[in-house]
Amino acid sequence: LTRWLRLCLLDRPPALGRLTRPLQETLEAMRAFYHPDQSLHDPRQYMRFGRVVAPKDLPERTARLLGALAKHGIAPERPASHGSAPILAIHDAGFVKFLETAWARWQELPAERGPEVWPSTFPYWSGRPDEDVRPPCRPTGFIGQLGWYLGDMSVPIGEHCWHSTLLSAETAVTAADAILEGERAVYSLCRPSGHHARADRATGFCYLNN
DSSP states (O other), rough: OOOHHHHHHOOOOOOOGGSOHHHHHHHHHHHOOOOOGGGOOOOOOOTTTTTTOOSSSSSHHHHHHHHHHTTTTTBBBBBOOOOHHHHHSSSOOHHHHHHHHHHHTTTSOOOOOOOOOOOOOOOOOOOOOTSSSSSSSSOOOOHHHHHHHSTTTTBBBTTTEEEEEEHHHHHHHHHHHHHHHOOOOOOEEOSOOOOTTTTTBBBBEEEESO
16 A cells, blocks of 8 residues: 555556455545644755755645545545643653744844754764663753754754644554554554654654654
């Protein structure tokens, strides 16, 4: 099914008649979850090979996925609200608080600040691979925390980043709940995505591990 959706994005979807019957039935019954405000996350900068370039993870990617679903009559449902408990079961509380407040704190910096929250230092920590998270963040100042909680230059935080990220997590949890309640197939459209996020650090275009 994942490969089929990817083909849809390339405008080369196989005809349903060419799918095996079990896969066709699964597709026809599939539920999808997504909140429109997830597309508000619209990063403006990304560091690649030492140069600031346009980001890869843009709302356009979401639009293409929604278009693929619409072609086959799958209308995404809005996720339910689950509060912070599922997020805090996975992520460090200090990290989550940082993501939630970073944009407001960025506005308090001098006027020459950039258009988005972006780190310029990366506090070093030689960690142990058997530890799930690092020790508590030592920097108390905002600039030091930037490099502690943002692991690279692909995770800028704009005005709507936290709102979209929170809804993306809600989408993942709602889809998981649907599977646990007996749904046969569920598609969770999570953007920002989460597969690169760590328990206490955002990296690779990902903020929370959806």
